[in-house]
Amino acid sequence: MGAGYKMRARYWVLGARCTYIYFMASKKIVTIGNEVLRQKTEDLDPQELQTPEFLQLLDDMIDTMATANGVGLAAPQIGVSKRVFVAETDDGPIALINAHITHYHKKMAKYEEGCLSIPGKFADVWRHREVTVEALTASGEPIQFVAKGFFARVMQHEIDHLDGILYVDRIEEQK
Numbered sequence: 487m488g489a490g491y492k493m494r495a496r497y498w499v500l501g502a503r504c505t506y507i508y509f510m511a512s513k514k515i516v517t518i519g520n521e522v523l524r525q526k527t528e529d530l531d532p533q534e535l536q537t538p539e540f541l542q543l544l545d546d547m548i549d550t551m552a553t554a555n556g557v558g559l560a561a562p563q564i565g566v567s568k569r570v571f572v573a574e575t576d577d578g579p580i581a582l583i584n585a586h587i588t589h590y591h592k593k594m595a596k597y598e599e600g601c602l603s604i605p606g607k608f609a610d611v612w613r614h615r616e617v618t619v620e621a622l623t624a625s626g627e628p629i630q631f632v633a634k635g636f637f638a639r640v641m642q643h644e645i646d647h648l649d650g651i652l653y654v655d656r657i658e659e660q661k
């Protein structure tokens with residue numbers, strides 16, 4: 487998701503990892519029109535989370551998000567069709583794996599959104615004010631939480647990416 491917002495996450499901030507030292511690499515961000523953005527991702531096998539390749543993917547995603555000055559980035563946005571995204575918080579970046587929304591609060595809110603895969607464009611999008619999210623942390627721990635306000639918006643935007651949905655689709659829906 488695009489830049490310009492701050493949020494606070496009390497949980498799941500990625501600490502420094504000492505096991506491996508990676509050369510972090512900012513990846514090219516895939517833009518609208520690329521088929522990978524339209525694929526629905528499957529849940530990951532939790533076994534995969536501890537592989538060097540997966541840890542490298544997370545690092546690359548965080549680096550790519552930071553370089554692009556974004557607040558969220560889903561794996562399909564760097565061409566990897568896996569069910570994982572990263573998001574920026576005031577406390578540092580978080581990664582969520584196999585995230586699904588299990589409950590939508592009825593109340594809606596409209597706010598301006600952008601997307602790193604749709605450069606230079608912003609539009610008002612209606613989203614649920616609160617959502618319940620179930621996911622795994624980067625270390626594979628199952629979590630469930632209620633996201634509110636702007637954080638709820640980021641969760642909906644990024645989980646949409648994992649289902650092949652872009653915010654512009656939501657605008658069409660709401661017309």
Ligand SMILES: [Zn+2]
Binds near residue numbers: 487488
């Ligand atoms: Zn996006």
